[in-house]
Amino acid sequence: xxxxxxxxxxxxxxxxxxxxxxxxxxxxxxxxxxxxxxxxxxxxxxxxxxxxxxxxxxxxxxxxxxxxxxxxxxxxxxxxxxxxxxxxxxxxxxxxxxxxxxxxxxxxxxx
Amino acid sequence: xxxxxxxxxxxxxxxxxxxxxxxxxxxxxxxxxxxxxxxxxxxxxxxxxxxxxxxxxxxxxxxxxxxxxxxxxxxxxxxxxxxxxxxxxxxxxxxxxxxxxxxxxxxxxxxxx
Numbered sequence: 001x002x003x004x005x006x007x008x009x010x011x012x013x014x015x016x017x018x019x020x021x022x023x024x025x026x027x028x029x030x031x032x033x034x035x036x037x038x039x040x041x042x043x044x045x046x047x048x049x050x051x052x053x054x055x056x057x058x059x060x061x062x063x064x065x066x067x068x069x070x071x072x073x074x075x076x077x078x079x080x081x082x083x084x085x086x087x088x089x090x091x092x093x094x095x096x097x098x099x100x101x102x103x104x105x106x107x108x109x110x111x
Numbered sequence: 112x113x114x115x116x117x118x119x120x121x122x123x124x125x126x127x128x129x130x131x132x133x134x135x136x137x138x139x140x141x142x143x144x145x146x147x148x149x150x151x152x153x154x155x156x157x158x159x160x161x162x163x164x165x166x167x168x169x170x171x172x173x174x175x176x177x178x179x180x181x182x183x184x185x186x187x188x189x190x191x192x193x194x195x196x197x198x199x200x201x202x203x204x205x206x207x208x209x210x211x212x213x214x215x216x217x218x219x220x221x222x223x224x
Contacts, residue, residue: 034212043204043215044213089153089154093209099213101146101156
């Protein structure tokens with residue numbers, strides 16, 4: 001846990017383009033890196049996660065990459081669609097069982 | 112599987128009143144979290160339980176907030192007395208264990224007037 005920095009805070013893309021959101025963390029003991037999507041009026045929902053023994057994971061149009069040396073991980077969404085519009089949070093689960101959310105990225109996909 | 116249930120969905124109270132929120136996690140999930148989400152911000156952890164024991168309550172304003180998880184299942188979060196700055200969405204989440212996916216309820220939107 002501890003600190004996790006997320007950017008950008010807002011992101012607008014044209015439908016069909018790619019979107020990338022980045023997070024950096026400080027706790028070297030961190031070993032689990034999930035990403036959550038939150039739609040209006042709902043709780044966050046897990047969309048993809050990665051563990052520290054893996055550098056990249058893909059699930060259809062969504063991918064997450066992890067660079068443990070640089071302490072950053074990124075969410076990549078390809079071929080964006082209007083229904084991808086939401087707020088996305090990176091989460092850092094580090095030592096001492098602390099779970100910390102980033103500030104969130106509001107993604108707008110323009111049709 | 113049934114999701115995380117929270118109630119009430121909305122609550123409006125006056126400052127200095129008390130309020131309680133209830134959470135029923137997914138069956139078998141040992142870890143339970145309460146988060147406070149102020150409009151436009153990310154969820155802030157208030158308290159984390161592992162079964163019925165507290166793992167982390169470092170950001171819980173203990174002079175006014177309290178939480179319990181009796182028998183390691185349901186949980187309640189109480190605020191007494193409420194302040195204007197407590198207006199937020201209170202989210203409950205559960206997980207099988209630490210470092211596993213969190214499953215969130217839809218939250219309770221609290222408005223303090």
